[in-house]
Amino acid sequence: xxxxxxxxxxxxxxxxxxxxVLMLIALNGIxxxxxxxxxxxxAVTHLNNQxxxxxxxGVDVAAGVALAAGGFTTAALxxxxxxxxxxxxxxxxxxxxxxxxxxxxxxxxxxIGRWYYIWHPMIMWNGSSALFEVGICVMIYLTVxxxxxxxxxxxxxxxxxxxxxxxxxxxxxxxxxxMLLDKGLSKVMFVFIIAGVVLSTLHQSSLGTLMVIAGxxxxxxxxxxxxxxxxxxxxxSVGFPMVIFESMIAARSFGLKPEMEILSRxxxxxxxxxxxxxxxxxxxxxIRETFVYLTSFNTQSVMFTIEVLFGVIIPLRMFLSKxxxxxxxxxxxxxxxxxxxxxxxxxxxxxxxxxPPYSFSSYFPSFGEISVTVGFIALLVLLYRLIVFNFPxxxxxxxxxxxxxxxxxxxxxx
Amino acid sequence: MEKQSRxxxxxxxxxxxxxxxxxxxxxxxxxxKNILSEDRMGVLVDTTACIGCRSCEWACxxxxxxxxxxxxxxxxxxxxxxxxxxxxxxLTVVNEYANHQNAQLPTDVKxxxxxxxxxxxxxxxxxxxxxxxxxxxxIWDTKKCIGCRYCMVACPFQVPSFEYNKxxxxxxxxxxxxxxxxxxxxxxACVEIxxxxxxxxxxxxxxxxxxxxxxxxxxxxxxxxxxxxxxxGGTSWMYIGNQDLRNVAFPKLGDKPAPGVSEAIQHGxxxxxxxxxxxxxxxxxxxxxxxxxxxxxxx
Ligand code: SF4
Ligand code: SF4
Ligand code: SF4
Numbered sequence: 048x049x050x051x052x053x054x055x056x057x058x059x060x061x062x063x064x065x066x067x068v069l070m071l072i073a074l075n076g077i078x079x080x081x082x083x084x085x086x087x088x089x090a091v092t093h094l095n096n097q098x099x100x101x102x103x104x105g106v107d108v109a110a111g112v113a114l115a116a117g118g119f120t121t122a123a124l125x126x127x128x129x130x131x132x133x134x135x136x137x138x139x140x141x142x143x144x145x146x147x148x149x150x151x152x153x154x155x156x157x158x159i160g161r162w163y164y165i166w167h168p169m170i171m172w173n174g175s176s177a178l179f180e181v182g183i184c185v186m187i188y189l190t191v192x193x194x195x196x197x198x199x200x201x202x203x204x205x206x207x208x209x210x211x212x213x214x215x216x217x218x219x220x221x222x223x224x225x226m227l228l229d230k231g232l233s234k235v236m237f238v239f240i241i242a243g244v245v246l247s248t249l250h251q252s253s254l255g256t257l258m259v260i261a262g263x264x265x266x267x268x269x270x271x272x273x274x275x276x277x278x279x280x281x282x283x284s285v286g287f288p289m290v291i292f293e294s295m296i297a298a299r300s301f302g303l304k305p306e307m308e309i310l311s312r313x314x315x316x317x318x319x320x321x322x323x324x325x326x327x328x329x330x331x332x333x334i335r336e337t338f339v340y341l342t343s344f345n346t347q348s349v350m351f352t353i354e355v356l357f358g359v360i361i362p363l364r365m366f367l368s369k370x371x372x373x374x375x376x377x378x379x380x381x382x383x384x385x386x387x388x389x390x391x392x393x394x395x396x397x398x399x400x401x402x403p404p405y406s407f408s409s410y411f412p413s414f415g416e417i418s419v420t421v422g423f424i425a426l427l428v429l430l431y432r433l434i435v436f437n438f439p440x441x442x443x444x445x446x447x448x449x450x451x452x453x454x455x456x457x458x459x460x461x
Numbered sequence: 462m463e464k465q466s467r468x469x470x471x472x473x474x475x476x477x478x479x480x481x482x483x484x485x486x487x488x489x490x491x492x493x494k495n496i497l498s499e500d501r502m503g504v505l506v507d508t509t510a511c512i513g514c515r516s517c518e519w520a521c522x523x524x525x526x527x528x529x530x531x532x533x534x535x536x537x538x539x540x541x542x543x544x545x546x547x548x549x550x551x552l553t554v555v556n557e558y559a560n561h562q563n564a565q566l567p568t569d570v571k572x573x574x575x576x577x578x579x580x581x582x583x584x585x586x587x588x589x590x591x592x593x594x595x596x597x598x599x600i601w602d603t604k605k606c607i608g609c610r611y612c613m614v615a616c617p618f619q620v621p622s623f624e625y626n627k628x629x630x631x632x633x634x635x636x637x638x639x640x641x642x643x644x645x646x647x648x649x650a651c652v653e654i655x656x657x658x659x660x661x662x663x664x665x666x667x668x669x670x671x672x673x674x675x676x677x678x679x680x681x682x683x684x685x686x687x688x689x690x691x692x693x694g695g696t697s698w699m700y701i702g703n704q705d706l707r708n709v710a711f712p713k714l715g716d717k718p719a720p721g722v723s724e725a726i727q728h729g730x731x732x733x734x735x736x737x738x739x740x741x742x743x744x745x746x747x748x749x750x751x752x753x754x755x756x757x758x759x760x
Contacts, residue, residue, distance in 0.1 A: 160610070160623065167607050171605050172589065173587060174727075260723040262617055
């Protein structure tokens with residue numbers, strides 16, 4: 048156990064040149080977002096009656112949900128299976144999931160034509176709609192994520208409530224309230240943790256059911272009744288690579304040493320899951336004999352090949368190698384490939400595969416659409432940074448613990 | 462996690478489980494109106510009779526308050542050079558297709574919502590804004606719609622269109638089978654105006670008989686196929702013509718209802734919430750066992 052590590056707010060400078068670049072990207076996205084709000088979806092996107100869904104659904108929503116899967120996979124590993132040596136990564140993964148889903152919800156609201164009716168599904172139910180199920184599950188799961196995050200907030204403020212001036216009389220009661228909340232939460236938290244895992248498996252798979260109803264409008268390389276299973280498996284398999292990816296980026300930008308011990312262990316869990324996913328993907332292809340479509344050269348066949356080769360087969364081989372698991376650089380590259388594979392898979396399912404019988408031109412996202420998508424990602428990173436600077440999320444060296452030289456961490460505390 | 466007695470753990474798990482199960486009994490009832498009446502109405506489109514005058518386009522716009530040119534201007538046949546699709550300003554359009562058997566007799570096909578017997582749009586809509594009415598019409602409810610456009614993704618005939626250029630209250634537009642007119646006993650506007658009776662309005666079952674009869678009486682004139690009789694489980698609007706319409710105006714579709722597979726999956730995953738609840742119980746069990754093991758290891 049690496050008990051000398053303890054989650055704590057990062058103490059560094061928030062503003063760096065990189066942060067300013069991100070802010071510019073975010074502002075550009077917000078500008079187009081305002082355009083959409085004031086002039087309608089048609090003003091900023093290339094969507095039309097032939098292509099009703101574009102990258103706001105394919106990337107922001109579908110890929111966003113998949114890439115936030117690290118939250119429920121680590122929760123399952125750390126809390127449900129009680130593998131405590133993973134505890135250091137549960138919080139960062141939780142935060143990513145929380146922000147990820149928040150932005151998924153935001154993206155959905157701007158993609159739908161009547162954003163002010165986003166609450167309609169709560170009271171107007173259609174049990175046969177896959178989208179309804181995704182919507183409801185995501186709403187509940189988002190709430191669960193916020194509840195799971197609460198202990199981090201109480202931990203931050205217990206013993207630190209310090210209101211000044213006329214509000215100072217509130218310090219004691221707030222403190223007591225936080226204590227009470229903290230105690231109550233830790234008693235029932237397991238309910239939410241399990242619920243979070245169940246809700247995730249549900250909507251991760253229903254996201255796959257979404258396109259099933261499009262039937263022949265979807266290219267046969269992707270259209271299959273086992274789409275929900277493929278979506279679930281790929282979401283689970285991208286969970287840990289995503290955690291590895293974030294931990295390494297965070298370690299780098301906060302000047303910490305990547306926790307290779309945990310990350311390699313995580314990496315070693317990837318191959319079986321990725322392998323099962325690949326088996327189903329290829330098995331499905333052979334059963335439905337869709338490989339014939341690969342012999343013709345077009346956007347669909349090329350995208351499918353890239354997705355499976357670079358997004359699944361190559362990283363699978365990499366994760367199987369001991370040398371890759373031990374090397375931070377190669378582990379990072381392998382994780383990036385899995386992430387790329389799932390991202391591309393979602394884009395393919397929702398955009399590339401969608402080939403309506405009557406169309407006047409094919410769909411390619413507009414500059415505005417890309418700006419909003421990229422802007423949201425920048426905003427997400429900025430928020431992440433802001434939160435880890437103020438809340439105990441990332442594990443750093445515990446000040447009250449004498450570190451062994453073996454684990455000395457380069458420049459973590461100044 | 463705090464220490465917790467085994468009883469307490471199971472109690473809480475059980476309460477949550479039954480709460481979810483309680484939800485399920487409601488949600489199985491929560492479905493939009495989707496009636497398949499024996500006497501549902503339909504329209505038989507005899508494309509061999511259609512002269513491509515496009516009066517129906519004009520009548521439809523007029524009946525739905527869409528701005529339009531005067532009826533005379535519709536005789537302009539140059540519009541047939543391009544394929545057109547129904548959109549927010551035209552709930553129905555007529556396209557002309559070459560006829561390779563007889564170049565003198567091109568095939569004019571009026572296109573609008575097919576009013577499916579098992580509509581994908583009704584099954585897909587997240588809030589149940591679409592419904593299939595007793596008289597066969599598939600209609601849309603502006604009070605519910607959130608503008609997600611999933612209906613457009615789902616429709617196998619690629620019919621619903623969306624007002625992309627409206628910032629506030631954009632609508633989904635499609636042929637509503639003139640629901641407001643038929644309710645008060647009037648004919649659909651397009652059927653009423655058609656000068657050559659290419660459109661026949663009547664009970665769907667009778668229309669199939671009429672279509673069979675016409676094909677039988679004139680086997681040289683017709684290609685022996687009723688488009689819409691079985692497509693995606695049958696549609697209220699059906700077509701006959703001088704050539705196989707699946708090659709020109711319509712997609713080749715199977716006879717299985719479009720929502721079939723996705724509804725089967727959906728109901729499989731959610732069969733009375735048994736799968737989610739069992740998963741919940743299973744995870745709870747694992748959590749409890751691993752926690753006990755950890756505790757005993759630490760002692
Ligand atoms: S044609 Fe499309 S819009 Fe019309 S009823 Fe069928 S699925 Fe719905
Ligand atoms: S756009 Fe409106 S009618 Fe269509 S599926 Fe969404 S909520 Fe339903
Ligand atoms: S039935 Fe009514 S709405 Fe539909 S095409 Fe005819 S006139 Fe238009």
